[in-house]
Amino acid sequence: MGIASLPRTDPDAALVAENPLADGLDRDPVHPTALVVFGATGDLARRKLLPAVYNLAHDGSLPGHFTLIGVARGDLPDDGFRELAARSIRRHSRREPDEAVLERLLERLDYLPGDFDDEGAYAALHHRLGAADRGAGLPLNRCFYLATAPEFFAIIVRRLGDHGLDHHASAAVRVVIEKPFGRDLEDARRLNRAVLSVFAESQVFRIDHYLGKETVQNLLALRFANELFEPIWNRNHISHVQITAAEDIGIEGRAGYYDATGALRDLVQNHLLQLLCHLAMEPPIEFTADEVRDEKAKVLRAIEPPAPDDVPRVAVRAQYGPGTVGGEPVPGYLEEEGVPPDSTTETYAAVRLEVHNWRWAGVPFYLRTGKRLTRKLTEIAVALRPVPHLGFGADGSSGVRPNQLVLVLQPDEGVALSLVAKVPGTRMRLRPVHMDFLYGTTFLSQSPEAYERLILDVMRGDATLFTRGDEVEAQWRVCDPIVRVWSGTPGPLLQYPAGSQGPPEADSILRPGDAWRRI
Amino acid sequence: MGEPCDMVWSAERTTPAEVESALSAMLVQRHGEHASCIPARTLNLVCIVDARSRADLVERLARLGGYHASRTIVCSVEPRRTVISALVRIGSDMHPRPGELAVLRETVVLALGERHLTQLESIVDPLVVADLPTVVWSPADYDDAVRALLGLSQVVLLDSVDEPVPIEAMWRARRWLEHARVVDLAWVRTAPWRERLAATFDPPPLRPDLRRIRGVTVRHHAGSAVAALLLVGWLAERLGWRLSPLARGDRRREGVASAPGGDLRIVLCPSPRQRVQGLAGMTLETGSGRTLSLNRAPGGLLAREREHGGEQRAWTLLGASRGESGILGEAIRQALMPERLYGPAVAAACTLAANR
Numbered sequence: 001m002g003i004a005s006l007p008r009t010d011p012d013a014a015l016v017a018e019n020p021l022a023d024g025l026d027r028d029p030v031h032p033t034a035l036v037v038f039g040a041t042g043d044l045a046r047r048k049l050l051p052a053v054y055n056l057a058h059d060g061s062l063p064g065h066f067t068l069i070g071v072a073r074g075d076l077p078d079d080g081f082r083e084l085a086a087r088s089i090r091r092h093s094r095r096e097p098d099e100a101v102l103e104r105l106l107e108r109l110d111y112l113p114g115d116f117d118d119e120g121a122y123a124a125l126h127h128r129l130g131a132a133d134r135g136a137g138l139p140l141n142r143c144f145y146l147a148t149a150p151e152f153f154a155i156i157v158r159r160l161g162d163h164g165l166d167h168h169a170s171a172a173v174r175v176v177i178e179k180p181f182g183r184d185l186e187d188a189r190r191l192n193r194a195v196l197s198v199f200a201e202s203q204v205f206r207i208d209h210y211l212g213k214e215t216v217q218n219l220l221a222l223r224f225a226n227e228l229f230e231p232i233w234n235r236n237h238i239s240h241v242q243i244t245a246a247e248d249i250g251i252e253g254r255a256g257y258y259d260a261t262g263a264l265r266d267l268v269q270n271h272l273l274q275l276l277c278h279l280a281m282e283p284p285i286e287f288t289a290d291e292v293r294d295e296k297a298k299v300l301r302a303i304e305p306p307a308p309d310d311v312p313r314v315a316v317r318a319q320y321g322p323g324t325v326g327g328e329p330v331p332g333y334l335e336e337e338g339v340p341p342d343s344t345t346e347t348y349a350a351v352r353l354e355v356h357n358w359r360w361a362g363v364p365f366y367l368r369t370g371k372r373l374t375r376k377l378t379e380i381a382v383a384l385r386p387v388p389h390l391g392f393g394a395d396g397s398s399g400v401r402p403n404q405l406v407l408v409l410q411p412d413e414g415v416a417l418s419l420v421a422k423v424p425g426t427r428m429r430l431r432p433v434h435m436d437f438l439y440g441t442t443f444l445s446q447s448p449e450a451y452e453r454l455i456l457d458v459m460r461g462d463a464t465l466f467t468r469g470d471e472v473e474a475q476w477r478v479c480d481p482i483v484r485v486w487s488g489t490p491g492p493l494l495q496y497p498a499g500s501q502g503p504p505e506a507d508s509i510l511r512p513g514d515a516w517r518r519i
Numbered sequence: 520m521g522e523p524c525d526m527v528w529s530a531e532r533t534t535p536a537e538v539e540s541a542l543s544a545m546l547v548q549r550h551g552e553h554a555s556c557i558p559a560r561t562l563n564l565v566c567i568v569d570a571r572s573r574a575d576l577v578e579r580l581a582r583l584g585g586y587h588a589s590r591t592i593v594c595s596v597e598p599r600r601t602v603i604s605a606l607v608r609i610g611s612d613m614h615p616r617p618g619e620l621a622v623l624r625e626t627v628v629l630a631l632g633e634r635h636l637t638q639l640e641s642i643v644d645p646l647v648v649a650d651l652p653t654v655v656w657s658p659a660d661y662d663d664a665v666r667a668l669l670g671l672s673q674v675v676l677l678d679s680v681d682e683p684v685p686i687e688a689m690w691r692a693r694r695w696l697e698h699a700r701v702v703d704l705a706w707v708r709t710a711p712w713r714e715r716l717a718a719t720f721d722p723p724p725l726r727p728d729l730r731r732i733r734g735v736t737v738r739h740h741a742g743s744a745v746a747a748l749l750l751v752g753w754l755a756e757r758l759g760w761r762l763s764p765l766a767r768g769d770r771r772r773e774g775v776a777s778a779p780g781g782d783l784r785i786v787l788c789p790s791p792r793q794r795v796q797g798l799a800g801m802t803l804e805t806g807s808g809r810t811l812s813l814n815r816a817p818g819g820l821l822a823r824e825r826e827h828g829g830e831q832r833a834w835t836l837l838g839a840s841r842g843e844s845g846i847l848g849e850a851i852r853q854a855l856m857p858e859r860l861y862g863p864a865v866a867a868a869c870t871l872a873a874n875r
Contacts, residue, residue, distance in 0.1 A: 019726055020757045021717035024860045026710065026853075029718035060711055060838030064718055064822060098839040104818035105837055137824070137832055138722055412620055438620065442561055 030459045031172070032065035034132050034140040036125065038116060038156055039148035040070025040081065043254070044178065046088040048209075049147060052451035054089040057105045058098060059448075061456060065136035069110045069128055071121065081111035094449055116152045122163040129165070139171040143458050146177050149257075153177055154194040161198035176205045176458050179270050180261060181467070184483055185476035192469045201469055205458050210271040210378075211465040212450030212457075214439060215409045219278045219380070220287070222407070222415065229405075232384065233359070239402065240364045240511065241279060242381040243272050246373040246519045248325055250498070251347075255338030263349040264317070264486070267369040269479040273300065274467065275380055275409075276365055280355050289463040293471060300474035302357040311485040314353070316494070316506045317346035320372040323498030330372065330498045344491035347371045350506040351482065364511050372498035374519050378409035381517050396429035404517075413447060414438035525610030532602045535645040538627060542646070545609050549623065555615035559622045562854060563647040564588035565672065567639075567657040567664045570597045570630065576658065577628065579847065586848030590625040590648050594639065596661065600632035603642065636664040644671050654702070654854045662691075669698050674854040678704035679745040680796050686872040688745050692865045700854070705743065706861050707850045708797035709750045713860075715813060715820055715836045716754075716803075729758055730780040734804035738790040738814075743797050744772070745868070747787040750798065752867030753860060764873035772871070781806065785871070795843070 022029050035053070037045055056062045070081050086106060089097055110128060114121025133139045144160060146153050157175065160166050167173055177195065182188025195204055210216055223229055232238065245267050251258040258266070277296035284291035306314045321332035333339060333347050348370035355365065386402040397420075404418045415437045423429040439447060457465055467475075496503040501519055510516070526549055528541045549556050568576045573595040580591060606628045611621035627646055635642060647653050655668045656676035665675060675695045682688035688705075695701045720729055735754065737747040755762050755776060765774035765785060772787040790799035793815075800814035808827025813820045819837040826832075841849060 017723075019717060019721050020729065021713070021720055021754075023757070024858075025714055025717055026856070027714060029714070029721035031722060057837040058839045060714060060819070060836070062837055064715065064834055064836045066837075098818070100818035101837055101839045102818075104835045135832075136834075137826075137830075138724065436557075438557065442559070 027061060028460065030061065030063040030456065032063045032136055032138060032140045033143055033459045034067045034069060034129055035143045035145060035455070035459070036069045036071060036129075037145045037147055038071045038152070039146070040111070041072040041074050041076070041084060042147055044147045045070070046084070047092050048449070048451045049145065049455070050085045050088045051093040052449055052455055054093050054097060054102060054105060055095065055448065055452050056456060058095065058101050061452075062105075063459070065138070065140060067108050067110060067132045067135075067140065069112055069125065069132075071112045071114060071116075071125065073113065073115055075113045076111055078109070078111050082106045082109050085109055116148060116156050117159065119159070119162075122159045122165065126163055126165060133171075139168060141172040141459065142168065142174070144173075144175045145455075145458075146175065148178075150178075150180055150183075153181075154191055157195050157198050166198045166203075172203075172461055173199075174203050174205055174458055174461065175199050176207055178207050180265055181206050181270070181472045182476060183265065185473065185480040188472050188476045192473065196469065202463070204469065205463055206467040206469070206472060207454060208270050208274050208465075208467050209450040209454060210409070211274055211467075212452075212454040213409050213413070214447045215407055215413045215415075216275065216278060217465070218413075218415070219275075219407055220292075223279075224283050235359065235361055235363050237384055238363055239383045239385045240366065240514055241276075242366045242368070242383070242517055243275050243279075243379075244381070244517070244519060245272060245369040245378045246376065246502075247369075247371050248373060248376045248499075250320070250330065250333070250372050251336055251339070253337070255336055258347075259339055259343055259345045262317075262345040263347055263369050263371070264351075264479060264482060268349050268351055268367055269475050270467070270472075272367040272369060273475045273478065276353070276355075276367065277471075279380055279382070280360055280365070282359070287464065289466075290468075292464050293468045297468065297471050297474060299355060299357075300471060300478065302355045302360070303353050303478050304356055305478050305481050308481055308485050311482050314351060314509055315482045315486075316348075316350045316503065316509055317486055318348040318370075318494035318496050318503040318505070319343075319345070319492075320347050320370070320498045321495035323372065323500060325372060325374075325499040332495070332498065333372075342491065344486075344489075344493055346486070346493060348373075348496060348502050348506075350502070350509060352509045352511075353478065364514065366510065366514075366516070368502065368506065368516070370496075370502050373502055374499055376411055377519050379517075380407045380409075381405070382407075383514075392428055392430055396427060399431045401432055406517075412438055525608055528607040529605060531604045533605045534603065535642050538605045538607060538629075539645045541605075541607055542609070542625065542627070545607065546623070546625075549609060553615060553621070555617075555619060556611060556621045556623055559587070559589035559624065560648065560651060561589045562651050562851070563653040564591045564676075564851065565594065565643055565647070565653060565655045565668060566591065567594045567596065567636075567655070567659065567661040569659045569661075570595045572659055573628070577626075579844065580626075582844040583848045583851070586851050587624045588654070588851060589651060590627070590646070592643055592646050593626065593628045594643070594664070595628060595630050596633060596636065596659075596664075597630060598633050600630060601634065602632075603635065604630045636661060637667055639664050639667040640670055643668060647671060652855060654851065665695075666698075672699065674700045674702055676702050676704075676850060676854065679749075680705045680740075680743045682745070683742075684875065685745045685748055686869065686875055689748065689865055689869045689872055693869060696862050696865065700858070701861060702850045702854050702858070703749075703861065704846055704850050705746045705796075706749050706864065707846050707853065708743070708746050709753070710849070711820070711838055712750055712798055712801065712813065713753060715822075715838075716801075718836070719811065719813075719822065728805045728807065728809060730778070731806040732758070732778065732783055732803055733781065733806045734784045734786075734802070736786040736788065736802040738788055738793070738799040738801065740793040740796050740799065741770070741789040741791070743793075744787060744789070744872075746796070746798050748868035748871050749861075749864050750801070751785055751787070751871060752864040755867045755871075756860075756863040762867055762870045765871050767874055772874075774871070797846075 281295040350368035382405040384403040421433040615621040653672040654674040655672040679688035739747040761777040765772035793799035802812040810825040
């Protein structure tokens with residue numbers, strides 16, 4: 001090819017492809033965005049979303065052109081919504097708000113009252129988004145955040161499609177769907193079909209806020225950036241895995257939601273299975289959204305759902321009874337306001353699963369969650385096999401336990417490795433010791449709330465920390481038989497005292513020799 | 520949150536080995552008394568300061584909040600001192616309640632003489648936590664002492680606005696860059712401006728305007744010309760401008776640079792309204808007649824844009840002011856992270872500031 005025939009490089013085209021000012025900065029720029037929150041006056045918006053948006057503003061992470069349009073059924077003036085937002089931010093923000101930033105942020109808030117099925121509300125939304133574009137002088141990306149009760153997800157998505165809000169010629173349009181994504185496998189499939197009939201999968205961000213936690217992301221760093229772990233990360237060295245999400249609180253006035261959901265749907269089907277996936281997945285070729293999600297989906301496909309007859313052997317459910325938490329007496333679940341006295345909704349669920357693949361065959365994964373347990377704790381404990389021969393005297397090594405690697409997600413994010421060490425003295429006596437890594441002591445930055453990271457990722461279009469449609473269905477496929485057996489089994493349920501470790505019957509799903517870690 | 524809990528140890532005529540031993544004993548004792556008190560293990564910070572400025576420095580470090588170094592060693596220099604004395608304090612900002620953790624901060628203040636400075640490594644080395652990055656900072660220009668510590672430190676912290684002559688500040692930064700990573704508070708002050716500029720031009724339809732910049736004006740605190748030089752140096756390096764030294768006149772600096780899309784005018788001028796170190800504002804003009812200005816305002820930076828047709832638009836780029844302690848904290852945090860933009864920005868700033 002002669003020089004004359006070489007393609008000419010258009011310098012503008014190179015700039016359009018890449019922003020030279022963004023290269024090497026601590027934080028990537030975020031495209032101008034309109035964040036539309038459906039259910040903007042609800043519990044999730046007030047406790048999590050609005051404070052997260054404030055903290056992004058405080059840190060300078062929001063795009064310059066940013067508007068938040070709250071949509072909800074209550075008839076509030078714009079000022080009413082701003083007042084509600086200010087109160088929520090002051091109460092729930094992880095840091096004291098800077099009044100100047102808060103005031104400027106509140107100016108960006110807009111409120112649109114309307115039923116989620118109301119055609120007029122979507123016409124008005126269309127109009128307001130157009131006005132926001134004109135105000136910014138460029139089309140804003142659209143992020144529709146569905147923070148409503150789940151029965152509205154399909155309706156809102158359909159209406160967005162009906163009004164042409166699902167696409168834009170020159171801006172990205174994304175939809176964020178909160179949990180629970182479906183009540184069972186069939187419902188999840190139906191919802192996926194409804195969502196994907198309007199939006200492409202690449203536009204859909206199914207949120208699982210556990211994935212926004214630093215420790216979950218650190219699990220990938222720990223596994224795939226350290227040579228130390230890979231050789232032992234398999235059935236030859238790992239005895240079993242325990243994933244625990246324990247809460248000391250009860251249902252906190254959310255009887256309506258919780259009694260229709262229960263512990264299995266609320267935490268096991270989504271968060272705990274996602275944690276299992278991160279722990280068990282093979283290394284992706286690259287840490288891109290689809291590569292990571294492909295590997296997680298493979299793990300879920302390798303979990304055989306329990307046969308109905310096996311459910312009692314691999315799953316235990318229970319309800320908290322009256323008890324004492326933090327020295328104070330608390331009522332049992334059935335005495336909580338709004339809970340039917342004959343409710344068979346579980347507040348505790350423990351499940352044993354196995355991942356049938358080359359790496360994990362024969363390794364039990366124990367998942368448990370519960371409310372009103374002795375304390376708040378979320379952790380993943382990887383129990384290693386015992387050494388093949390302990391040549392120390394029985395007297396000196398009676399307390400020796402196999403090594404455990406424990407990843408704590410809350411309250412103190414970090415990693416602990418239990419080892420065995422010699423007790424100082426003239427005799428050879430051994431006891432377990434801990435090697436701890438705590439985020440709070442090692443990094444000079446406060447971990448952002450999971451919702452801050454996730455909202456930012458949605459605005460950037462990075463779906464790595466969100467659940468893909470096939471993953472959600474695969475999660476339901478694992479839990480569906482348990483849901484069906486439990487819903488077909490009459491009560492009353494096992495009871496455990498509030499403030500305890502949970503029902504002793506949870507031991508029944510453990511392999512002989514295994515024991516639950518103390519919460 | 521409970522009350523702070525501190526332990527203190529001090530000694531006259533002491534040695535680094537004694538100080539280290541006392542530190543270890545205090546940590547063991549504190550952990551024994553309160554298992555929830557745990558040492559931070561992020562980085563060591565070694566500060567060299569003259570004795571008169573020691574109190575100011577210690578107070579400045581105390582305001583860092585969560586961004587404090589794990590172990591801070593303050594070398595307070597008294598010219599005629601012949602022996603070393605030490606004051607060791609370990610404590611936390613809170614007394615942990617059950618279930619809470621308190622991260623300890625460890626501070627060692629050494630009073631020493633000028634005669635110790637050339638041997639400083641042998642004094643400080645036993646006191647730093649091994650295997651952690653060590654940052655060395657001398658707000659009082661004890662460059663020889665900093666040089667003596669280069670063997671054990673990975674990062675030199677400096678504030679180029681402390682140097683009254685900008686070109687000398689940039690030469691000094693360039694010299695340190697030959698030996699260590701440099702975190703410059705003057706550069707940290709420009710970070711929000713760089714981020715907001717990058718974000719403003721990030722929408723793909725706006726990016727071609729970067730080639731059409733025909734004028735840059737940066738307004739700065741009277742003592743912060745260096746920050747303005749670094750900001751323009753960064754822009755120049757990122758956008759491929761060929762720079763020449765700026766002319767000086769009436770406290771302003773101005774000149775012309777050559778860019779791939781044509782020449783552009785650069786003006787750096789002090790802003791009398793700017794009360795704190797750093798930048799006050801900037802204006803970019805493009806060949807298409809678009810003007811964008813960013814200025815400090817309550818709650819962030821106020822952006823004003825004027826299109827070539829005269830249409831105007833204003834908005835706030837939200838962000839809380841970090842204050843000087845926030846900037847120092849951010850600088851300490853950045854000491855842990857790779858940074859590849861500062862060196863080229865310093866090189867460009869050296870060219871811009873060459874006319875003293």
